[in-house]
Amino acid sequence: MVENQHPSNLKPTLSTSKLFNQTKHGPHFSLTPTNILPQTPQTPPNSKPCFPSPKPTSLSNKLGIRGFTVSNSVSSVAKPVEINGEGCSSSSSSSNGYDYYDAIIIGSGMGGLVAATQLAVKGAKVLVLEKYVIPGGSSGAYQRDGYTFDVGSSVMFGFSDKGNLNLITQALAAVGCEMEVIPDPSTVHFHLPNNISVRVHREYDDFSKELISKFPHEAEGINKFYGVCWKIYNALNSLELKSLEEPIYLFGQFFQKPLECLTLAYYLPQNAGDIARKFIRDPQLLSFIDAECFIVSTVNALQTPMINASMVLCDRHFGGINYPVGGVGGIAEALAQGLLDKGSNILYKANVTSIILEDEKAIGVRLSDGRKFFSKTVISNATRWDTFGKLLKGKDLPKEEENFQRVYVKAPSFLSIHVGVKAEVLPPGTDCHHFILENDWTKLEDAYGSIFLSIPTTLDSSLAPEGRHILHIFTISCMEDWEGLSQKEYEAKKELVADEIISRLEKKLFPGLKSSIVFKEIGTPKTHRRYLARDSGTYGPMPRSIPKGLLGMPFNTTAVDGLYCVGDSCFPGQGVIAVAFSGVMCAHRVAADIGLEKKSPILDSALLKLLGWFRTLA
Ligand SMILES: NC(=O)c1ccc[n+]([C@@H]2O[C@H](COP(=O)([O-])OP(=O)(O)OC[C@H]3O[C@@H](n4cnc5c(N)ncnc54)[C@H](O)[C@@H]3O)[C@@H](O)[C@H]2O)c1
Ligand SMILES: CC(C)=CCC/C(C)=C/C=C/C(C)=C/C=C/C(C)=C/C=C/C=C(C)/C=C/C=C(C)/C=C/C=C(\C)CCC=C(C)C
Numbered sequence: 135m136v137e138n139q140h141p142s143n144l145k146p147t148l149s150t151s152k153l154f155n156q157t158k159h160g161p162h163f164s165l166t167p168t169n170i171l172p173q174t175p176q177t178p179p180n181s182k183p184c185f186p187s188p189k190p191t192s193l194s195n196k197l198g199i200r201g202f203t204v205s206n207s208v209s210s211v212a213k214p215v216e217i218n219g220e221g222c223s224s225s226s227s228s229s230n231g232y233d234y235y236d237a238i239i240i241g242s243g244m245g246g247l248v249a250a251t252q253l254a255v256k257g258a259k260v261l262v263l264e265k266y267v268i269p270g271g272s273s274g275a276y277q278r279d280g281y282t283f284d285v286g287s288s289v290m291f292g293f294s295d296k297g298n299l300n301l302i303t304q305a306l307a308a309v310g311c312e313m314e315v316i317p318d319p320s321t322v323h324f325h326l327p328n329n330i331s332v333r334v335h336r337e338y339d340d341f342s343k344e345l346i347s348k349f350p351h352e353a354e355g356i357n358k359f360y361g362v363c364w365k366i367y368n369a370l371n372s373l374e375l376k377s378l379e380e381p382i383y384l385f386g387q388f389f390q391k392p393l394e395c396l397t398l399a400y401y402l403p404q405n406a407g408d409i410a411r412k413f414i415r416d417p418q419l420l421s422f423i424d425a426e427c428f429i430v431s432t433v434n435a436l437q438t439p440m441i442n443a444s445m446v447l448c449d450r451h452f453g454g455i456n457y458p459v460g461g462v463g464g465i466a467e468a469l470a471q472g473l474l475d476k477g478s479n480i481l482y483k484a485n486v487t488s489i490i491l492e493d494e495k496a497i498g499v500r501l502s503d504g505r506k507f508f509s510k511t512v513i514s515n516a517t518r519w520d521t522f523g524k525l526l527k528g529k530d531l532p533k534e535e536e537n538f539q540r541v542y543v544k545a546p547s548f549l550s551i552h553v554g555v556k557a558e559v560l561p562p563g564t565d566c567h568h569f570i571l572e573n574d575w576t577k578l579e580d581a582y583g584s585i586f587l588s589i590p591t592t593l594d595s596s597l598a599p600e601g602r603h604i605l606h607i608f609t610i611s612c613m614e615d616w617e618g619l620s621q622k623e624y625e626a627k628k629e630l631v632a633d634e635i636i637s638r639l640e641k642k643l644f645p646g647l648k649s650s651i652v653f654k655e656i657g658t659p660k661t662h663r664r665y666l667a668r669d670s671g672t673y674g675p676m677p678r679s680i681p682k683g684l685l686g687m688p689f690n691t692t693a694v695d696g697l698y699c700v701g702d703s704c705f706p707g708q709g710v711i712a713v714a715f716s717g718v719m720c721a722h723r724v725a726a727d728i729g730l731e732k733k734s735p736i737l738d739s740a741l742l743k744l745l746g747w748f749r750t751l752a
Contacts, residue, residue: 235261235509236728238499240486240525241667243271244710245701246515247469248305248717249724254476255308256721256730261507262473263484263499265667268463269470271515272666273710275463279653280599283552284462284606285666288588289321289567291446292711294453297371299445301714302465309472313464315456316593323565324425325642327575332422333565338451345422355414359423360448362409366401366441367448369394375715377722378705379689379745381737398441403682403752406443407436421575428578429569429586430709432545432610433676439683442706449711457566457593485667489514489525489697496697499525510728511696513720518688518703519544519669532693534746541686541752542703543678546581547659547671549611551632554602554653559644566592570642581610585635587643602652609635613659613670628656674708686752690720691742698724 236258239246247269250260268274272286292302293315306313321334330348335341342360346353372394376383388395410423420435427438430446458464470480485502489512498508514521522535531539568587577583591603598604611631619627632654640647662671677686687705690698700720702708726733 233259233261235259235507236730237261237511237513237724238263238507238509239513239515239700240489240499240521241265241271241515241701242269242466242470242480243515243666243701243713244273244466244469245704245713245717245720246271246513247466247473248301248714249513249515249700249720250478250480250717251305251309251469251473251476252718252721253725253730254473254478256725258478258725258728258730260473260478261509262470262478262480263486263501263507264480264482265485266665267482268466269480269482270463270466272662272668273462273466275461278552278655279554281552281554281602281604281653282461282463282597283604283655284588284590286462286710287567287586287608288457288462288590288606290315290456290458290462290710291449292453292714293456293458297453298373298375299371299449299711300453301375301711301718305714305717306465306468306472309469309476311468311472313468314459316459318455318457318566318593320565320567321450321455322429322567322569324422325568325570325572326422326425327571327573328418330418330422334450336451336454338448341451349416349419349422352414352416352419355416355419358413359410362440363444363447366397366444367452369397370441370445371452373398375718377690377719377726379691379719379723379742380726380731380733381741382732382734383722384741385737401440401444401683403685404440405436405680405683406438406440407434409440410435418575421578424575424578425569425571425584428584431676432579432673432708434579437677437680439681439687439706441684442709442712445706445711446709455567457590459594459596461590461594461597486516486525488527489521489694491526491529491694495695511698511724513690513698513700513724515699515701517544517668517672517675517701518699519672520667521692521697521699523669526694534688534693534749537749537752538675538686538688538703541678541681542675544670544672545674545676545708546610546612547662547668548608548657548673549582549631549635549659550657550661551605551607551635552653552655552657553605553607553636553651554598555605555647556650556652557601557603559646559650560589560592560603561644564589564592566590568643570639572638572642579610581612581615582631582635583610585609585639587639607635607639611659613663616658616660624658624660628658632656674702676708682752686749688749689745690716690723 237253237260239250239260239262242262242264246262250262254260274285276283292300294300295303319336324332332345332348342356346356372391373387378384406427410420414420424434426447427435427443431438431442473480486499487502488500489496490498490500496512498506499512500506518535518538522531566589570585571578586608588606589603591598636648659671662668684706687707689705690700692699698720700716701713704716706712706715722731725731
């Protein structure tokens with residue numbers, strides 16, 4: 135196994151005149167043998183940067199393989215404001231030669247990057263501060279021995295060329311980028327108890343025919359349940375998606391599309407499992423719908439908001455699942471490059487340790503090396519647990535956050551196994567994504583109960599050396615399982631648990647899998663905590679019990695003036711496309727608050743109060 139490479143080995147590609155010298159600060163994380171997911175970005179030789187041309191043509195900014203090499207420096211003339219004490223004054227503005235930002239964004243996950251680029255496009259001056267050495271967070275990528283591994287899973291929604299919900303395509307287009315994608319013929323292949331095997335085909339009719347062939351007595355129920363999903367999806371897809379916390383936009387949408395908005399408002403507090411039970415009786419089919427929801431929400435259908443379920447159960451057929459050529463990491467890299475092209479900045483190895491408040495308003499951030507940066511607004515892409523528990527440590531938890539934590543808990547983390555295998559082990563026609571639950575439906579949500587598997591090389595062979603495939607195998611795993619172990623015990627446990635998971639996969643899907651493995655790296659919840667800076671390595675928020683659909687999920691504003699959150703602990707929750715939406719919403723709300731978009735202070739305060747009250751009902 136290749137061990138961590140020191141980040142100083144990374145070679146910035148930006149012109150030195152644009153670089154702000156960070157070398158004296160050194161890396162902000164120590165490298166120990168326990169690190170499993172260290173990412174050493176390398177730029178493929180044939181990569182092309184995504185530079186917006188003055189008159190873009192459809193092909194002008196096409197990204198082939200990933201087109202951005204990491205800089206560990208601020209990539210524009212950015213100077214930290216050096217002020218003693220906590221405060222910021224007008225003297226810290228650019229008038230004294232220091233940069234003062236419209237927005238500082240803590241973290242470059244997909245939520246943070248979408249918020250940043252959307253704001254930059256609206257004319258805001260933005261600084262993204264990322265703890266790690268590459269952008270993307272759980273949507274990043276890393277390279278090892280000729281393989282390009284996606285950090286998270288590789289199921290990409292929102293990457294089509296039609297409708298209003300192709301938010302990844304839109305986010306890239308906003309900064310003048312387009313990525314080449316490969317359509318996935320099936321979203322996921324389910325391998326379930328009692329040998330139920332269901333392929334979710336790209337064409338909805340093919341999927342529904344296959345499902346009905348397994349449950350012919352439930353044909354009507356299947357059509358009705360997925361029919362409601364389509365009704366909701368079509369309503370969503372008809373709206374222009376912006377901030378639901380911005381009244382001028384929200385009331386405008388109600389005026390233009392009253393039926394669609396009322397449909398969404400009606401389903402907002404409902405969950406998929408309840409709707410499914412209105413039409414379906416067969417317990418196995420209800421369990422299948424649990425599995426459909428579980429893979430995108432880490433909870434069963436009774437706990438999955440109906441709007442989110444409809445979004446994923448239909449978008450996979452409407453826009454389809456599309457894999458970006460060169461890997462998922464290319465999206466974050468392109469957005470980061472787009473941000474620079476729009477005149478904003480991103481700084482790597484910038485570990486924010488606190489949010490600076492003045493008169494109870496967020497006015498900047500402090501890094502672990504003591505540097506401070508100041509801005510009109512601060513947007514945190516860290517989870518709400520990290521934001522309020524660590525970055526605002528010492529402050530009383532606002533009532534709104536207490537309410538969030540009453541309704542939501544941290545979902546467990548994952549054990550993640552990245553392997554390279556000899557290509558012959560996969561039968562011809564193997565699907566890209568699989569979900570395996572072998573014998574017992576009750577194990578669906580248990581740690582190590584089910585197995586997720588992505589084989590992105592079935593779509594893009596350039597991700598692995600010739601004659602090899604990538605398998606990304608992951609399963610639920612809790613932090614408690616990995617604590618209190620000596621280094622030796624930890625390493626041994628990793629091998630043991632991974633070996634068991636691989637054996638299960640070998641038995642169920644790919645005989646000979648073990649002996650075909652030529653490369654293996656294992657990440658535990660500790661790895662996710664360390665490299666993604668997520669409390670307990672959590673995958674995201676999940677409801678404590680039965681939620682009222684999406685009603686209890688907070689939007690982007692917080693109880694702290696000037697502080698906003700973005701990412702998966704904001705509406706609508708987990709998932710790359712979900713956090714991209716939260717980024718769009720956040721940028722709109724922030725832009726209105728800093729005067730880059732229309733705003734009505736009276737309507738604002740009425741709507742924010744109303745939404746706050748709705749959340750207390752959840
Ligand atoms: N399509 C898929 O299958 C897939 C794959 C991967 C991830 N995901 C989804 O992505 C979601 C997460 O996206 P997200 O945008 O909310 O966040 P994220 O966790 O992916 O990214 C957050 C980023 O913020 C950085 N960060 C955190 N605290 C920091 C600090 N104090 N200082 C500086 N940087 C800091 C982290 O290093 C990380 O890069 C998950 O819910 C998951 O569902 C989905
Ligand atoms: C404002 C009020 C109170 C009322 C107004 C009514 C109104 C106008 C409401 C509008 C609501 C809107 C616009 C809602 C929008 C919701 C959206 C866009 C939701 C999107 C959800 C997306 C989700 C949940 C995506 C999840 C995807 C995931 C997690 C994918 C990853 C998959 C895996 C990790 C597993 C699969 C992997 C394998 C290998 C099987």
